[in-house]
Amino acid sequence: xxxxxxxxxxxxxxxxxxxxxxxxxxxxxxxxxxxxxxxxxxxxxxxxxxxxxxxxxxxxxxxxxxxxxxxxxxxxxxxxxxxxxxxxxxxxxxxxxxxxxxxxxxxxxxxxxxxxxxxxxxxxxxxxxxxxxxxxxxxxxxxxxxxxxxxxxxxxxxxxxxxxxxxxxxxxxxxxxxxxxxxxxxxxxxxxxxxxxxxxxxxxxxxxxxxxxxxxxxxxxxxxxxxxxxxxxxxxxxxxxxxxxxxxxxxxxxxxxxxxxxxxxxxxxxxxxxxxxxxxxxxxxxxxxxxxxxxxxxxxxxxxxxxxxxxxxxxxxxxxxxxxxxxxxxxxxxxxxxxxxxxxxxxxxxxxxxxxxxxxxxx
Numbered sequence: 001x002x003x004x005x006x007x008x009x010x011x012x013x014x015x016x017x018x019x020x021x022x023x024x025x026x027x028x029x030x031x032x033x034x035x036x037x038x039x040x041x042x043x044x045x046x047x048x049x050x051x052x053x054x055x056x057x058x059x060x061x062x063x064x065x066x067x068x069x070x071x072x073x074x075x076x077x078x079x080x081x082x083x084x085x086x087x088x089x090x091x092x093x094x095x096x097x098x099x100x101x102x103x104x105x106x107x108x109x110x111x112x113x114x115x116x117x118x119x120x121x122x123x124x125x126x127x128x129x130x131x132x133x134x135x136x137x138x139x140x141x142x143x144x145x146x147x148x149x150x151x152x153x154x155x156x157x158x159x160x161x162x163x164x165x166x167x168x169x170x171x172x173x174x175x176x177x178x179x180x181x182x183x184x185x186x187x188x189x190x191x192x193x194x195x196x197x198x199x200x201x202x203x204x205x206x207x208x209x210x211x212x213x214x215x216x217x218x219x220x221x222x223x224x225x226x227x228x229x230x231x232x233x234x235x236x237x238x239x240x241x242x243x244x245x246x247x248x249x250x251x252x253x254x255x256x257x258x259x260x261x262x263x264x265x266x267x268x269x270x271x272x273x274x275x276x277x278x279x280x281x282x283x284x285x286x287x288x289x290x291x292x293x294x295x296x297x298x299x300x301x302x303x304x305x306x307x308x309x310x311x312x313x314x315x316x317x318x319x320x321x322x323x324x325x326x327x328x329x330x331x332x333x334x335x336x337x338x339x340x341x342x343x344x345x346x347x348x349x350x351x352x353x354x355x356x357x358x359x360x361x362x363x
Contacts, residue, residue: 012258013038015079015189016278017269018067020060026067029275031074036282038263040071041079041118047103048088049081050120050142050210051269068112079116080107082124083140084211085204092123100127118162125157141165141191141265142207148180160187160262165247166198169317171256178260187262192249193277194267195231195294197242202230235298240305240343244321244335248294250309251280253317267295290342304346311342 014037019026030037043049045061068078082100090096107113117128118138125137141162145151151161161181167173168190181188196203206229227233234242249257258264266281268274277293280286289306291297313319321334329335 012261012264014278014281015039015041015263015265017265017267017274018042018064019269019271019274020063023273024275027070029278030071030076032275033278033282034074034076036278037076039077039079039116040068041081041116041265042068043081044103044107046099047080047082048084048211050083050085050140050207065110065112069110072112077115078112079118079138080114081140082117082119082121083142085120085142085207086211087121088212091121096123097127100124101131104128104131116160122154122157125154129157136160136187138162138187138189141194144203148177151177151180151186152184155184155186158186160189162189162191162265163261165191165194165196168247168257169249174257174260188260189263189265190249190257190261191247191265191267192254192281193294194247195243195291195296195298196247197231197234198245198247200230206230229296231296232298235305238305240307241335241339243291243294243307244338245329246294248290250290250312250316251284251286251293252309252312254281254284256317271295271297289344306344307342308344309342313338313341 014033016030016037016039018040030040042064043051071078087096090099104113113132114135116136116138117124118140119125119128120140120142125139128135129137136159137157138160139145139151139154139158139162141164143150143162144164144166145161146164146167151158161177163174163177167177174190178188180186200206209228231243234240254264264281266277268277271277273292276288277295280288280293286293286309288309290309291305291307293309316338321338
């Protein structure tokens with residue numbers, strides 16, 4: 001196995017999100033990258049998660065079950081998501097406990113009892129640990145664990161933690177979190193391609209909408225011009241520099257962080273091209289538009305604008321621009337200097353006026 005720069009730890013492997021209805025079937029994509037993948041994370045029908053899975057028919061459920069069985073046969077760990085920020089009236093109740101038990105029994109009968117459960121809920125964590133002590137309980141990135149003290153508080157509920165994404169570019173802090181986890185028998189993980197703005201005050205609002213049917217809530221909000229995500233507002237206002245201050249990590253910079261984590265999560269469930277993301281991060285390089293790697297990335301909606309991943313300065317990560325600066329930005333202009341190098345804009349199309357008659361126009 002290859003090793004990272006630190007030399008003492010193996011290169012971290014990836015956790016990939018299960019996806020339906022892409023250009024290629026899930027298994028056809030995943031099997032190409034098996035040596036690089038450790039886990040597959042997924043929601044289960046009937047259990048609340050940050051992004052609900054809508055299994056419209058038995059064929060979809062059969063496909064999900066068959067694909068997860070294939071993953072198990074190929075020694076990929078299964079990570080069940082119960083990572084909603086709101087579980088409604090059932091949260092923390094006997095009804096939720098019974099629903100979890102029924103789902104675990106259903107999965108166990110199918111040979112799919114997960115190795116990991118990722119959740120935002122200490123209640124869910126305790127219920128699952130009581131029912132199946134062998135399952136690793138992981139604290140979701142949505143818990144925003146931005147201190148080792150926070151991990152200490154919940155260490156009797158969780159076996160592993162997703163580090164708060166707002167801090168994961170801060171290498172000294174990442175090392176500190178990793179050291180704490182090692183000393184306390186825990187695992188540390190991170191999410192590499194989040195498109196979320198750092199320290200986003202919109203996140204709780206957004207994640208709660210996701211827990212309550214994102215599409216319906218999104219359309220309701222648009223009626224009064226309140227976007228469900230702050231990053232959409234930033235795109236529309238062309239404040240692209242805010243995305244340099246975000247939490248994503250470029251494929252070329254993975255070697256700086258991976259010696260300190262057990263797994264690197266890639267957001268692939270709701271993106272246009274999951275294989276593009278998996279290929280870029282497993283190869284540790286990408287010659288294209290960075291907006292296509294992050295989620296959300298808006299690369300289709302705002303296709304005129306792109307970030308040239310090959311144009312970033314060599315010291316982008318180590319200089320502090322990526323890591324320390326954006327936590328408490330003073331608008332010093334360094335990000336703007338980088339943006340001048342990497343932002344690309346396609347010119348608007350030009351149309352020649354013609355006096356010729358045009359028939360059969362379809363709109």
